[in-house]
Amino acid sequence: MGSKREVLTQEYIKMMTDMIVLCVTLALSLFFWVVSLTMSAVSGNLQPVSPWRWLFSILVPLMLTARALRRRSLDRSGALAALLVGFVLTMANYSFFSALLAFFITSSRLTRWGAAKKKKIDADYKEGGQRNWVQVFCNGGAPTELALLYMIEVGPGEIPIDFSNQYSASWMSLSLLGALACSAGDTWASEVGPVLSETPPRLITTWKEVPAGTNGGVTPVGLVASFLGGAAVGVAYFVTQLVTVSDLHLADPQWPIVVYGGVAGLLGSVLDSFLGAHMQYSGFDASIGKVVSSESATTQRICGKPILDNNAVNLFSSVLIALFLPGMAWGAWPR
Template sequence: MDSSSLQWTQFLIAVTVAFFIAFRAHKRKSLNTSGAIAGFIVMSLHIFVGSRFGAMLLAFFFTSSKLTKIGEDKKRKIDPEFKEGGQRNWLQVLANSGVASVLVVIIWVLTKGQDKCLNSNDSALVTFFIGGVIGHYSCCNGDTWSSELGILSDDQPRLITTFKPVRRGTNGGVTKAGLLAAAAAGSVIGVSFVLLGLLTTKCGFDIALKQLLVIPIATFAGLCGSIIDSLLGATLQFTGFCSVRQKVVGKPGPTVKKISGVSILDNNAVNLVSILLTTILTSIACLYIF
């Protein structure tokens, strides 16, 4: 099979898999209509460019969607913007995958469609951008796991900037369970990258063995991304308690008493900035290590 036929085959596989997953996610209310369309495009792109990128995206999507549905009754009482099943829209999909989508396109152009290992001696730029995708999804998964599991924890949340106890749902509030969940979430991304790489990417033995270092790198990136997200949430995102709704809210108002932060960034902007920072830091780490 020549390279052109192989790429068409990869494209058809990517589109078919992405359509099935997006349709299923829409049916199960993990994505609304706009989110399903955006998710289809993003998933098709990732799977087409490389199985490892598709694996990381799907590991993030499936685990996060599953955790979102755990403890829904408790989350409904705490979260004023609670949606049944999560129901992410197109903006949330792009906030959690837009940067990575740009990176995988750059990788595809640099590698001319070939699946490359992390190896700076072969191509420092490719290693830099692959590291960015790893950091991106480690951060996204870490933030989601820490939020979804941390809010269910019996631990008293503490504001990351002052360590003072705060109400559940406060932006920048952290728990031990949440931080451990973030690290575990990053490790899942690292494992998905390594396992698919061992099955699909041809490397020399020494280089292939070194790819295992992605797991601790991704673990740290998940934890680091969650901490950055919490720091931004505690300082640049408003949190208050509404005396009427008896819930923690993200916008000031006459019945809202401020808990922390100022109204500079909303939740999507906080996620985007934390993703960008973690992506850059992980790219640099991979360039140095590999």
């Protein structure tokens, strides 16, 4: 009888908590809407943002981060950082949000996939991923800054990629998509390659065989996975454009977004491997039989120097892709 009461009490507390969160979210949405109306009236040239957009931008990232926290895809600091990144990207453009969602969901699922084999390879493997705020910002920091610049340029809303009419906004949109696709491609390569590859990885700088888990090691399976990971982010962006942009037929063709995402994922993974081979230490620790990223008396160096960690390499790769790849797309984009 006592256990039944405890279960009912827990369900009641959960229901009340959900109601409180919903009420707070509604209040925040209305508050931000009033602020938006006030700023629009004062400046005279800003369009007020719909309260429903505020509500969606707060409520949906909140629900997703809470679920990720329960599933241990994020720790508490990572959940707070992801909530901020999700809010900014959702407010700026729903296509940004869907691209972020595609990256996060696929990466989280692939991290859990093949866990038994990854534990034998990765000395730092964590159950479920457990990404912290540093990892979240290294993957989502550049897209967040680009989303803020996008809102300053054109305001919150969905517009097509169209260099003829929206040059700056199109450039920033492709930069953001490239950064997310780069992160997705690298994650897909590092999560799929060790599980499915039947051959040892080769160091990207020398093409010599190295143990699985070596920074800078690549496999054909991993490279294909990196392209598919970036393309998955591009597909999410493209589909959202089809659903939310009414005058899409008046702009440049949008289907290259998918190809662009795939190329960003592949190039981002290759760039990440190249930086990792040079600037991340990899050594084989004979005491545990795994590749590690720090020197000790029982490790034998494989490659790299202890200059950057994995988070810094991810950040540099995504920033470089965001900076340079849109320029290549601008010249090749069909009109």
